[in-house]
Amino acid sequence: MTRLHVDVLVLGAGFGGSLLSAVLAKNGKRVAVVDRGVHPRFAIGESSTPLADAILKQIATRYGLQELLPLTQYGSWKRCYSQLRCGVKTGFSYFGHRAGAAFVPRDQLLVAASNSAMKSDTHWLRSDVDLFLCEYAAKQGASIVQGADYFLSGFNEGWCVEGSAEGREFAFVSEFIVDATGGAGEVLRHLGVAENSDALKTNSTALFAHFDGVPTVAATLAERGVDLQPHPFNCDAAAVHHVLEDGWMWQLRFDDDTVSAGILVNGDSCTAIRQSEKSLQAVWDDRLKPYAFVASQFTNASVVRPQSGLQQTGRLQRICERAAGNNWAALANAAGFVDPLHSTGIAHTMSCVQRLAAILLNEAAKPRTESLRRYSDDLLSEIRLVDEMVEGCYAALPGFRLWSDWCMLYFAAVTSAEQSPVGNEPTSFLRASDSRFRSMLAEARQRLQRVIDLDRDERAISGFEEWLRAAIGPWNHVGLMDDSVNGMYRSTAAPDR
Ligand SMILES: Cc1cc2nc3c(=O)[nH]c(=O)nc-3n(C[C@H](O)[C@H](O)[C@H](O)COP(=O)(O)OP(=O)(O)OC[C@H]3O[C@@H](n4cnc5c(N)ncnc54)[C@H](O)[C@@H]3O)c2cc1C
Incomplete structure (x- = not known):
């Protein structure tokens, strides 16, 4: 031929x-x-x-x-391509949960990513x-x-x-x-x-599907008498994270009210999941059972996609x-x-x-030898940076406060990249080529470990937070780690694009 x-x-x-x-x-x-x-x-x-x-x-x-x-904004997406199903994503919402305990309103973190729903990002x-x-x-x-x-x-x-x-x-x-x-x-x-996957520090496994019949977080909070007024945006029009004791769950709501949801488990819990002989549905139910808030959202839920039902991965990390x-x-x-x-x-x-x-x-x-070598080096370095920013969150568990603190490193990296003037020349992803940021991140991880080793003692956490607030200063243009906002960040979005 x-x-x-x-x-x-x-x-x-x-x-x-x-x-x-x-x-x-x-x-x-x-x-x-x-x-x-x-x-x-x-x-x-x-x-x-x-x-x-x-x-x-x-x-x-x-x-x-x-x-x-x-496709770069929710409003224009809906106007021009209404046949392409999507959901609105105005920010990142986090809710902390303790096994067997009632939800505590203090354990919320909402970080705005856009200034209005119409100009916001999307779930595809x-x-x-x-x-x-x-x-x-x-x-x-x-x-x-x-x-x-x-x-x-x-x-x-x-x-x-x-x-x-x-x-x-x-x-x-x-x-x-x-x-x-x-x-x-x-x-x-x-x-x-x-x-070279052993070089990555994160060790997580996912269980996921798309569901129908999942009540919103807002409705579930309201049922528990939680005041939604302080929320800077509709907490469901977001990437929702439920932070659990040894992992977390994502919920992404599409406009047709179906929801992409997945449970991530970390470390030793992965082995239990990967080796479990139970059905995936039973594993899913077992994971949610200790967390009444999240479990209640899935009481009447059913999988709508993919046709083969719930999916489970092995270790996700690879490089x-x-x-x-x-x-x-x-x-x-x-x-x-x-x-x-x-x-x-x-x-x-x-x-x-x-x-x-x-x-x-x-x-x-041409030849492209040098540019491709740089592309390869940068890409691998960026994956390692993401690994460091993710691993610290898992290490911070159990506990919503330290998890939220570690998230601030990601938000400092991403918001400083978003707020930079948009040039035509592609640059490296997040702050991967910023050696000062990388050193600060490495030091932050050592300090986090000290707090963990001190059994998350209150004074140690406060000291860590004080250090972190100063350390992210050069990249913090949006008021991150401001105690006065009580985890409700409404001014973190870049100026309208
Ligand atoms: C559990 C999970 C949740 C995630 N959530 C998010 C999220 O919320 N936000 C986010 O930004 N990213 C998320 N990601 C990452 C996201 O899925 C990827 O970044 C994205 O899919 C990359 O798109 P891609 O086109 O490069 O690759 P893919 O989407 O993986 O597409 C690969 C394509 O290659 C084809 N293919 C496979 N094998 C072969 C072969 N041998 N020969 C030819 N074709 C082949 C497949 O059919 C497919 O069409 C998540 C990933 C996972 C695992």
């Missing part, structure tokens, strides 16, 4: 692979995308952030993909959004093959992907390949790139030793992953798409 020559081969047509392909195809590259699966299909990882939306806006503006601009129903972006890439001229059974070969002189889909054969050759296959890491495996070479590169989710906490996945993938597009469209900067 005739082999079609393209400039870039992309393996994986998730939103990352499709978006990169759309950029490249729109800007004159011949692109082929090959996916083993077929859209629409269930995918987890729905909660977008201001950083993700800001980067998408930069990509769409710089590379002439105006049709994607409405990934089956809809990923299909849309895949079709969009095709409209820009990318050749898309779904449901592919294929064979990948070569790497020095170039790459070849040949196989069949829906009874038709195909063959593509290219000098460059992008691994956008997420956890499958198809190109990485082909190249024998080693995993490879290299994320790019002379003629290949991996997107974030192929190179590694840490945890859904802090919703970094979509933004990180956007950031990789932005950087790879700049590298691959710059013909004058």
